[in-house]
Amino acid sequence: ERKFLEATREKTSLRIELEQPHNLTQHLSHDAHNLSTALKGQSKVQGDWGEHQLETLLEKSGLQKGVHFLTQTTFRNEDGAAKRPDFIIQLPENKQLVVDSKVSLTAFERYFNTADPQEKEQHLKAHVSSLRSHVDNLSRTNYQTLYQINTPDYLLLFVPLEGALSLASQADPGLFTDALERNIVLVSNSSLLATLRTVSHIWKQEKQAKSVLEIARQSGLLYDKFVAFVDDLRTIGARLDNARMAYDDAMHKLTNASRPGDTLIGKAEKIKELGAKATKSLPQDLLLAEIGELNNQEQG
Template sequence: MQIIFYLIFTILGLSIGIFIGILFSKTKSAGVYAELDFLKKDIEKKEKEYAALNSKIELEFKNIANSILVDSNKKVQSESQDNLKNLLSPLQTKLGEFQNRLEQNMQNQTKDSTSLKEQIKHLTDLNKQIGDEAARLTNALKGEAKTRGDWGEMILERLLETSGLTKGEHYLTQKQFQNSKGMAIRPDVILLLPENRHLIVDSKVSLVAYDLIFSTDDEAERKLNRKAHVDSMRKHVDDLAKKDYTQIPELNCFDLVFMFVPIEQAFIEAVNERPSLYEEAFKQNVVIITPSTLLATLRLVQTIWQQENQNKNALQIAEAGGKLFDKISLYVESLEEVGTNIDRAKKSFSTAKKRLVEGNGNILSQANKLKELGSKTTKALLELTSEQEDES
């Protein structure tokens, strides 16, 4: 701003100097000096005025600059606050959501903890109940042979139901017969096979000696208990072999009979003690099976029945196809007969038509003559005649 004022003063001084020179050159009178003195004073006055004006302008410029700076600071501060607010607002929202989720999770954890405690208590009670029932069942199975037999039969029937076989269609339970000697005999399960074949399954539970194996830490006693357990299994095999289910007239049984041992480990303990047990039983036509091997056997029976049903369906389809072919043959014969009758009808129609419209003295010509002679008619025969002429 000062540079501008200096330029103005310089130009003004040059202008005044030129003006003074002109006046001095034109007039060389004594009044020139007086004029110069006036001009000097006026210049000094103008310089003071310009200095005051410069100071005033500088002050105003500073005030304007300060005002602009203050406004800019306020604007920047306002924008900074807005930007900070925009930046912190989503964060505040997220923090609120996080706090709500945290509170909800704490509530859920409290509920889950309460529910878990209840479930643990329920499982504890259930475990105690199962333990008590298992103890009662063990005592019952150790006590009466019939109780053990009923329990083994129950396990056997559950496996049958699990296998997908249908009672009454694929197997029978506790059906009583008489053998060739007239003695009552009742197998636990009869597996029904295609072609009217039958397979017997009897459940045998050896639990007393087996339980004693694990009730002592004395190895000598354990060995005696294992031997007693094997002897019990051998006795079941002998008893089952003596029944000879093949002598039941109503059944078409295989020579083999399955002896079901519901406790897998009981069979393993017996075989470990006497490895030849399975072979000895097989020689007496008795096959010892456990839940795992029984399930495989039942699955095989189910597969056999599926194949049998497929074969039956194939036979039925073939039979139905043969019947359908016979019906088609009869239908073709009927169509040929209908065609023959149609040909005959055409010939008869052609003969009748000729008699009606062709030849001398045909029926139509005689009818037209009657009409010409004055017979009253309601229909004309000309169209029929024309059609016949067109066809001829």
């Protein structure tokens, strides 16, 4: 029975080990399939794939959807026309950074799938032209002029496939500078990731700074309350001292007189001795003190 259990465990362990590479292969195949579909798909398919890549990159950078970035938010310009940037990255101090995802994969895919030099050149020109068209279209949106968005003068144009942007920039060295003149910054996965990591770090620093300020604020409130508490204690102490002085004055009037027996204590006891009907007695210590005074007077 023991050997049977050990053999079963070994088979199970082996099956798990064999399944891990298989699962990884399935995951990689799924990503490759998505890219292949995007390369061969229509503009809508390519656009959806690019936006998905951008959103994944944002989340991998530690940014939260709905907190650090917004998607497909509609704004209106001064003329009332609707404007909908793909992504708006929130920055501290109520500032925003606009990122639009533009995918140009059709000509790029055809460029690599042909061996004919003339066709390659034709598809390469079409690929560069497509990217330049995206730059022109994005520059005309004037997202940075929307009064609801406090953004820098430039917009980020995200090209989700590193090789697509690299190939275009090699074929057209002026692509980046021409885009910059239109206040457009072309970014791919690696360059945008560096920017997003910086944004994520800024948010962490902002959170830490707010925490420090909140600690300072709470500490100030605590100190102020402590000072108020000390002041209250001193006030109570002063009132207790005054009460003690008033008590001592009252007791002095109660137990002192020019002659023993003429104190209020002594006179009250004389009334009782004369037959006053009383159910209570004065404290013994006061009576003893009164008797002591009388004895001292008699001895004197």
